[in-house]
Amino acid sequence: MNKNLRVKSGKIIDETYRISFQFNGKTYYGFQGDTLASALLANDVHLVARSFKYHRPRGIMTAGSEEPNAIVQLHDNSDRTEPNVRATEIEIYEGLVASSQNCWPTVNFDIGGINNFLSPLLPAGFYYKTFMWPASLWEKYEYFIRKSAGLGKSPTKADPDVYEHRYIHCDVLVIGSGISGIIAAKISAKNGFKTLLVEEKPNLGGSTIYQNSDHFKINNQNSGSWLDKEINEIKKLKNLEIKTRTSVAAYHGYNFLLARESLTDHLPIEQRKGKTRHRLLKIRAKKVISATGSIERPMIFDNNDRPGILLSSSIKRYVDLFGVACGEKNILFTNNDSAYETAISLIQKGINIEAIIDNREEIDSRLVYEVEKNNIKIFKGFTVTDTGGYKRIKRISIMQLSKDGQKVIGSKINISCDCLGVSGGWTPAVHLFTQSGGKLKFRDEDQTFIPDSYPSDQLSIGACNGDLTLDEILGNVPQVLKKFLNIEATEYANLETLSSTNKSKRNIWLLPTDKILGKTKSFVDFQNDSTAKDIKLALREGFRSIEHVKRYTTTGMGTDQGKLGNMHALGIISETADAKMGKLGTTTFRPPYTPLTFGTIVGRNVGEFFDVFRKTPMHEWHTDNKAEFENVGQWKRAWYYPKNNEDMHQAVQRESKAARESAGILDASTLGKIDIQGTDASEFLNRVYTNAWSKLAVGKCRYGLMLNEDGMVYDDGVTTRLDENHYIMTTTTGGAANVMSKLEDYLQTEWPELDVYLTSVTDHFATVSVCGPNSKKIISQVIPDLDFSDKNFPHMSFKNAKIGKINCRVMRISFTGEQSYEINIQANYGKSVWEKCMEAGKDYNITPYGTETMHLLRAEKGFIIVGQDTDATMTPIDLQMDWIVSKKKYDFIGKRSLYRSDTIREDRKQLVGLLTEDPNEILEEGAQIVADVNKSPIEMLGHITSSYYSPNLKKSIALGVVKGGKNRMGQKLIIPMEKKNINVTVADPVFLDKENKRLNA
Amino acid sequence: MFIINCPFCGERDQSEFKAGGEAHIIRPKQPTELSDDEWAEYLFMRKNIKGVQFERWNHIHGCRKWFNVVRNTSNDEIKAVYKMGEKPPSY
């Protein structure tokens, strides 16, 4: 059954290099240079897919990135599998494995095909109308819809390929290498502009490069040969970088563009190892020239989707470029001259044309005369009304059009065929232009949207600007480039051009048939299976906005964004609703122009490179000692240090007991540190913290709470006065960067008169914190020269000291409620000081503890963690921390907000302690707190913010926020869980050592 | 992705900057003397203009300086850039 439709060597085919590949399990052969589509067509394979909704057989329709149907899965079941790839863009290589994706069990026998017969039940909006009620069944519907729709299979294994990102800066970016793009690139580069030319296909030259006809000439050579020479010349230009297989995905403001450069997709798998697959180019261009060409329009008639129906220009491309005939009995159906260019190419290669059906009645065109000379029957003023054949087109029916084009008249003629080329004229490819913010205008003569106003320094030239014929391009492009690039002259001023295209066109958006509309399937969006009937139904149901019709009918919402049919959808709406095309506007084309794989988007930011992570100077010690880590912001913090197969709970119980009974050691290096200097440093602190700072003596430390201007707690930490005009502030680990930024904001914009300088020194210091009843003994061994007596070195004070010859700062401050010392030393000594402390603490069972134990110890003391016990709705009053809010200070950030009507409400959520009835019951953080479970709906009073089992208190403790919590001391509340209700009592949030005896013990 | 001409560093990519909302909202010197409504006006009310808007920006991944930008929010065109404390241009 496999015929060979290879006719004669195509321009880019190397017939000495045969390649075998698999499609749907069968082995085929093609040549170097083929796309999967051209190779399949050469083997007479048209049926490659089933349609999305009706599961109708579908064939290859185009030869480029606009392809709606021929979408395949590559290398199914391998780690390189990829869905939704256009067969028209895949260059074949030895070992390529591709399969149809929207069919089950096979493309030839597809169970979903029954939808085609049920189609009266599947009108526009079907999904919205049917599957929405009852909502409870949605999960079941979804399962079946996804199974039968299935747009390919996502890979399940990690992507083995490597992707990268690259920034490119250029003077001029030229997008597209058709004749306009080549001319632009040459003029630009030759005039000294650093130029980048990108082309999505593997070869340069667009559709002119294979134009080999006496009807299109430049300086007396046929236009293809002329362009060949130009291309050879530009390849030598120094100022010009050319990137093929590079597709521009997005065009953002300020001439910022993203393009995907495909580097290995055309190579056999075994040759891809160690190479980058795609490079995402981030291009910033001073000027952009879009030469993106145009896309041929299909025609909208009954059963216009059968395999074997292609765009006429694609048939020409396949025969001229790949040497492949799409059929043996070809018919062309057109409303303009371009199908005759295809006809001439077919005639040149000796391929049979059965007939040409032309909507136009009278045509005065050299191309038409040329075709007529070859005795090809042309039906003028006719239209195709229907097609036959299921898995391949077998025949067409044609009838004469009435004068106004609204009806068909006369009798029906059937003609048999195996391929039908359609041409509904051309749509300028303005997708990237509109992405950039460009505005379009409507051109009535040929019913096209073309660029009107540019939002940045850019220009559209050639077909994408509406210059659709060779003489228009060569006449206009050099002229507009001169002005755009501000140059005196180009070498293209005196070209002699012969262009035989007659521009006449008879545009009928929806072609008439002898059937009633309800009985037709005239597809507008092939990928999403929406028909002219669906669009008219949407209009009857009251939809008017193009954006609404699009979503209701799903027209233009496939992976191709409706590159083929969007104009027809607009045209049909315009005719039906009697609205002017220009007034309707178009739907928005969004990036990416063609789909990008996730790998390309993330580039090298995968695995360990997904995000930077910060390690403390002691990190290695923690890993050597088997610490588990948790992420805090970008930091890796030691979480707990399991011993002998302990789980987290067991490790934390041991660590926290040791810290209270003898000594614990914590790596606190991640806390944010901001160095504050200047004669107004004290005043500055007065303004940013809630409490007073002016009277803090040099050498003393103080805890501070920082609010937002709305009165809500923002950050906290201890700040130490190192000298008269010198402080060091600590912040939470996660909040450091934001605090720094906020302080800078106030300094620079609100209080520029203050003499204050801020420097982030978080990474400059390593911080070792030793706590517990034996901490003083340990630390005085490490720093023997310092007097650690409580008199000389009381709680909340600081000393400069030396360890050996190295300066360090020692603070006696505590986040655990135990006597506690922090050594801050130049970061690179961090690990050695840590080890010195471990050595000195050996006899006291000094126990390293991580963040989990730290959290437990502070919870026993009722110390909050900003971000865990607070969210952005907690004031210090809500936290029962009234003591830290200065009454005397005239102003500080957030002060005024503390007595807004909302913040003084008594029933705000307030922080309280919670004790369970059963001391062994540990509450779940995040669990809801209620008073009455019998009332429906149950009133939610708050939630648990921190919860632990305290080995020191031998009971479960929790912190939570509860409406009016301050006035609920001793009240019984309920934590309703899935299986049971847990009884709790509201308590003081300080569970241990309310008198702070341990700090000075 | 627009380009901002930092008055201290020159033209840099938008990704180096942080937006800081509407410009020229001055923190009241005596907040305690304001009524709830007056304080709310300062604290919460922003114009969010479609069109030419005066904004604060911070070169957070550069010189860390705050400055003002006049930007057309409908097409991201930046009409002017000026330092804190300088007189705003008229648009």
Ligand SMILES: [Zn+2]
């Ligand atoms: Zn800067």
